[in-house]
Amino acid sequence: MLKIHGYAASINVRKVLWVCAEIGLSFEREDWGGAYRPTSDPAFKALNSAGMVPVIDDGGVIVWESNTIVRYLAASRGRADLLPVQPAARARVEQWMDWQASDFNNSWRVAFQGLVRRNPAFQEPRAIEASLSQFSTMVGMVDAQLARTGAYIAGADFTVADIAIGLSLRRWNSIPVTRPAYPNVERYYETLLTRSGFQRYGRDGGS
Numbered sequence: 001m002l003k004i005h006g007y008a009a010s011i012n013v014r015k016v017l018w019v020c021a022e023i024g025l026s027f028e029r030e031d032w033g034g035a036y037r038p039t040s041d042p043a044f045k046a047l048n049s050a051g052m053v054p055v056i057d058d059g060g061v062i063v064w065e066s067n068t069i070v071r072y073l074a075a076s077r078g079r080a081d082l083l084p085v086q087p088a089a090r091a092r093v094e095q096w097m098d099w100q101a102s103d104f105n106n107s108w109r110v111a112f113q114g115l116v117r118r119n120p121a122f123q124e125p126r127a128i129e130a131s132l133s134q135f136s137t138m139v140g141m142v143d144a145q146l147a148r149t150g151a152y153i154a155g156a157d158f159t160v161a162d163i164a165i166g167l168s169l170r171r172w173n174s175i176p177v178t179r180p181a182y183p184n185v186e187r188y189y190e191t192l193l194t195r196s197g198f199q200r201y202g203r204d205g206g207s
């Protein structure tokens, strides 16, 4: 059986839980990271030398990096609807996932840690302001893309890119400030909420 290593409230673990729900995959999960067993433990480092959750063990195939895991699970289960096989269509999905991991995620980190987690290390008002402004600009970019597709982030159909983008938008909605209205993002978020995987692991799965 597929094994997922990582605590369930982690945004990156929740990507994996959500894709399992989309595919209908059973799994076992072990708590690592967060308030659970430390990822510095040698047993965990043997699975992922980067010491981060999630990690999966799929019958001996060990994979880490949440977006890579999500793509691996879709591809290995033949789910071309979630991850297209045709290179151009696949690249459109992957570009939004790579952007989410490298740029979008980095924009909200300070604002989220400061205003939601109330982490004392992230209380510098100008840094929070800058993070909010960057985050908003990027949500605006998502909004413009959604206006173009009229549906999902990479086009007319739901794909694994929507898992990554949807969970980041959950972060956007969780920040307790008056946010600019992004109508396409709001419409999209409501659509994602009709999916049982997002109901279970997105909005209601912790932050």
Ligand SMILES: N[C@@H](CCC(=O)N[C@@H](CS)C(=O)NCC(=O)O)C(=O)O
Residues within 6 Å of the ligand: 010, 011, 012, 013, 032, 033, 034, 038, 039, 051, 052, 053, 054, 064, 065, 066, 067, 101
């Ligand atoms: N780029 C990695 C980031 C993973 C990451 O930041 N994981 C956090 C939890 S969300 C983590 O493992 N933190 C260390 C810990 O919880 O001990 C991915 O997407 O999988």
